[in-house]
Amino acid sequence: MDATRREGHEGTGPGAITPDGCAVEMYARLPAGDEPEIVAAHVPAGARLLELGSGAGRLTRPLVERGFEVVAVDESPEMLTHVRGARTVCSPIERLDLGERFDAVLLASFLVNTADEALGAALLGACARHVAPDGCVLIQRENDRWHDAATVPRTWERDGLRIRMASAEHRGTDRVAVRMEYAYEGAEWSHSFVSRVLPDAEFEAELAAAGLALDAYLTDDHSWARAVPAPRG
Known part of the structure; x- marks a missing residue:
């Protein structure tokens, strides 16, 4: 793992990726x-x-x-x-x-x-x-419904940016591994991270x-x- 990368956080796509897996070019559009x-x-x-x-x-x-x-x-x-x-x-x-x-x-x-x-x-x-x-x-x-299995996967759009919660895998009683996917004008990014309930x-x-x-x-x-x-x- 890259020494600068935070454990459990990964990001893919064009441009710089921060230590917690966020894509700079995508967040500049969000x-x-x-x-x-x-x-x-x-x-x-x-x-x-x-x-x-x-x-x-x-x-x-x-x-x-x-x-x-x-x-x-x-x-x-x-x-x-x-x-x-x-x-x-x-x-x-x-x-x-x-x-x-x-x-x-x-x-x-x-x-x-x-x-x-x-x-x-x-x-x-x-x-x-x-x-x-x-x-x-x-x-x-994060509210109680954010990781509700009945609502994952789900997709929504904001100003031409397509956002998709692709998966939310519960790990034990209070951890959720999440994968988010984003698309804008032909570019695609992903962000994987672990949240605490x-x-x-x-x-x-x-x-x-x-x-x-x-x-x-x-x-x-x-x-x-x-x-x-x-x-x-």
């Missing part, structure tokens, strides 16, 4: 969906926002357009070359320590569901380390271990959550 609206509805207007795992700026661009001051963090320099309108920082999230606090910290793209539990704890630790005492952390999670109670316990407390679930399916710094003492 539209944002409804995520910017969810963020904007639960973060104060004009807030200073730290986006952890920004990738190629799928969410960064629409958040900047909505008037947020965004600092975009990603471990892939190839991804960050596509980001516009935001200050960029090239760093693994788990090792990030900017010495700054933000009105809001964003951990999207289901990063909290990493199969590496120690990494998951470190990601939440980075959120807690950078959120202002009166700020909030917005976290995107993270029920609400376990998620909330991991927030607490990081010094955060659940404030609210923002969507009916609990795929978005807002956390705040936990009271001390």
Whole structure:
């Protein structure tokens, strides 16, 4: 295995592939969906926002357009070359320590569901380390229906990009090996990775271990959550 590749993550297709198997050229084409609206509805207007795992700026661009001051963090320099309108920082999230606090910290793209539990704890630790005492952390999670065997395989389209969840193989009680496939204007990519099933109670316990407390679930399916710094003492 390539020393830079994360265990359980593979990617194929034209262009650079990041350590977690993401294809840079594909992510540069991936539209944002409804995520910017969810963020904007639960973060104060004009807030200073730290986006952890920004990738190629799928969410960064629409958040900047909505008037947020965004600092975009990603471990892939190839991804960050596509980001516009935001200050960029090239760093693994788990090792990030900017010495700054933000009105809001964003951990999207289901990063909290990493199969590496120690990494998951470190990601939440980075959120807690950078959120202002009166700020909030917005976290995107895989919902219970995401890996439902009855819905796999399934295909959908966004702005001409065809997205297919080709397989979701359950491994034990809390791991799912997923293969995603993408096609756009004759180019094809794939992304294979392992997710951890993270029920609400376990998620909330991991927030607490990081010094955060659940404030609210923002969507009916609990795929978005807002956390705040936990009271001390």
